[in-house]
Amino acid sequence: MTGRTGGLISRLAGGSGLTEAEYAELTAGRDGEAASLLAEKADKVRRGIYGADVYVRGLIEISNYCKNDCLYCGIRRSNRSCDRYRLTPDEILECCGEGHALGFRTFVLQGGEDGHFTDDLLCGLIGEIKSRYPDCAVTLSLGERGRDSFKRLFDAGADRYLLRHETADAGHYRSLHPGEMSFENRIRSLYDLREIGYQVGCGFMVGSPGQTPETIAKDLKFIEEFKPDMCGIGPFIPHKDTLFRDHPHGTVELTTYLLSIIRLIHPPVLLPATTALATIDPRGREKGILAGASVVMPNLSPTSVRKKYALYDGKVCTGEESAECRDCLSRRMESIGFRIVTARGDVKRR
Ligand code: SAH
Numbered sequence: 317m318t319g320r321t322g323g324l325i326s327r328l329a330g331g332s333g334l335t336e337a338e339y340a341e342l343t344a345g346r347d348g349e350a351a352s353l354l355a356e357k358a359d360k361v362r363r364g365i366y367g368a369d370v371y372v373r374g375l376i377e378i379s380n381y382c383k384n385d386c387l388y389c390g391i392r393r394s395n396r397s398c399d400r401y402r403l404t405p406d407e408i409l410e411c412c413g414e415g416h417a418l419g420f421r422t423f424v425l426q427g428g429e430d431g432h433f434t435d436d437l438l439c440g441l442i443g444e445i446k447s448r449y450p451d452c453a454v455t456l457s458l459g460e461r462g463r464d465s466f467k468r469l470f471d472a473g474a475d476r477y478l479l480r481h482e483t484a485d486a487g488h489y490r491s492l493h494p495g496e497m498s499f500e501n502r503i504r505s506l507y508d509l510r511e512i513g514y515q516v517g518c519g520f521m522v523g524s525p526g527q528t529p530e531t532i533a534k535d536l537k538f539i540e541e542f543k544p545d546m547c548g549i550g551p552f553i554p555h556k557d558t559l560f561r562d563h564p565h566g567t568v569e570l571t572t573y574l575l576s577i578i579r580l581i582h583p584p585v586l587l588p589a590t591t592a593l594a595t596i597d598p599r600g601r602e603k604g605i606l607a608g609a610s611v612v613m614p615n616l617s618p619t620s621v622r623k624k625y626a627l628y629d630g631k632v633c634t635g636e637e638s639a640e641c642r643d644c645l646s647r648r649m650e651s652i653g654f655r656i657v658t659a660r661g662d663v664k665r666r
């Protein structure tokens with residue numbers, strides 16, 4: 317580690333942001349020593365706010381129908397080999413019931429942009445989840461629905477919304493998405509969600525095709541400015557039915573490095589150690605938590621559909637029952653000195 321890199325890390329840990337050029341330098345100049353130092357500082361900051369608690373979210377993958385055609389994604393509409401499914405409201409409620417009994421107090425409804433899930437249908441479903449489980453938070457991750465829809469779903473009881481910005485570089489965004497999708501709309505959606513009152517999550521893939529230290533620097537600057545309540549980052553992993561099938565996956569090393577930096581940029585952020593990270597490394601989730609992540613999101617979807625919700629190849633944890641997943645994760649967290657807690661796990665705004 318050069319003295320300059322050490323200086324940048326000290327400034328970050330001291331609570332000041334960096335310039336975009338400095339974020340790029342910190343990213344490009346990384347080595348094992350810088351990574352250890354960042355992880356140590358990030359761990360301290362995280363423990364100061366959340367202690368050794370790891371929040372758990374039950375992920376329910378409600379549909380793999382999608383009207384979008386994101387170039388990297390396995391459930392993009394032009395993928396004819398994707399075996400499509402959608403869960404019924406009763407099936408979703410059953411997942412919530414199972415999850416609640418296992419101690420989950422947040423349910424994340426995630427899916428492709430599926431027109432079948434109208435506002436009316438979702439409002440009824442969200443209302444039912446909230447009335448059956450008033451002690452739980454509902455998080456949505458259903459893409460860009462427009463401000464009016466976001467508002468209706470919020471009024472129906474949804475608490476949080478995850479919408480990864482994917483990349484904060486407009487040119488890079490264009491290279492990952494079809495012409496009909498726009499970077500401006502993605503970012504505007506995030507500000508709309510915040511104004512409506514949601515706890516909001518942004519995020520991006522690590523190692524996506526065309527990503528550079530400069531585009532990552534823009535992501536970090538965006539996070540510094542937007543101050544998201546949640547931030548999902550995980551490695552890009554190729555899917556065999558996409559044009560990026562031969563592109564290498566993102567690394568554990570860069571993902572954990574960025575997790576530490578993001579923790580220091582915005583200390584209260586709820587930061588998951590993602591399934592994608594566990595997919596490229598059997599100890600990926602543990603490594604993510606040790607680098608400063610504070611959330612895990614095990615799968616609560618019916619096992620019959622988990623393999624079909626294939627954003628990328630090789631996804632782990634598609635065979636086990638929800639209870640097994642929860643126990644396995646508890647053991648993993650305990651093995652590194654953390655504990656999964658039964659709580660909504662809202663962001664601690666300081
Ligand atoms: N339709 C919703 C949910 C998308 S899936 C939305 O638009 O927000 C959730 C996330 O999975 C995406 O935001 C993307 O960052 C990630 N993802 C998609 N394809 C991926 C791939 N090949 N490798 C890793 N992550 C991927």
